[in-house]
Amino acid sequence: MNTRILFFAVALMLMSCNDKTVQAEVDTENITEDVVSKKKSIKTLKEELQAKGYQTFDYIDEKTKDTIVMQQYFIAFLKRGKNRSQSKGETDSLQKLHLAHLGKMYDMGYADISGPFGDNGDIRGITIYNVPTQTMADSLANADPMVKAGRLEIEIHPWWAAKGFPLR
Incomplete structure (x- = not known):
């Protein structure tokens, strides 16, 4: 009797592992297909950016021989403003509003990165806008x-970066 129970337990375990392995393989295939289908050609990427009004240029990476698309971004330097006479309470409130504004810019896709x-x-x-x-x-x-209150002033410069390259 114990041998039969052990046999069925092992068989059930093997069958369950097999199903999970097959499922994992299927999921991996679907993910790979999704990633490949969403990858755009350089030509399509440039056309989409230019249709939206972005400035671009490309070059060939000498090491990899890949075409790199450069996009113009705008880097805003937040500088100490002339009006820094707010009370601590006002400053704290402005800081919360400032962070909310930056978060909104990020969420809306207008800013890619911000920081002090x-x-x-x-x-x-x-x-970076x-x-x-x-x-x-x-x-x-x-x-x-913070800018509206005069605590910060803005200085903006055009800035070029390779499209799709992450910070590291």
Whole structure:
């Protein structure tokens, strides 16, 4: 009797492992197909960016021989503003509004990265805007509550980066 129970337990375990293995293989195939089907050609990527008004250029990477698409972004330097006379309560409130504004810019796809500098210099932080024009970047940056209150001032420069390359 114990041998039969052991046999059925082992058989059940093997059958259950087999099903999971097959399922995992199917899921991996679907993921791979999704990733491959979503990858755009360089030509399509450039056409889509240019149709939205973005400036681009490309070059061939000498090591990999891959075509690299460069896109123009706008880097906003958030500098110490002239009006820093707010009370601690006002400053704390403005900071919350400032962070909410930056979060909104990120969520809407207008800003790719933001952050403060680690020193106490005149340049307080940066935001990299992923928008087609400097006018748009300037408008979004100047809508920041800290800028409106005069605690921060904005200085924006065009900045080029390879499309799709992550920070590391």
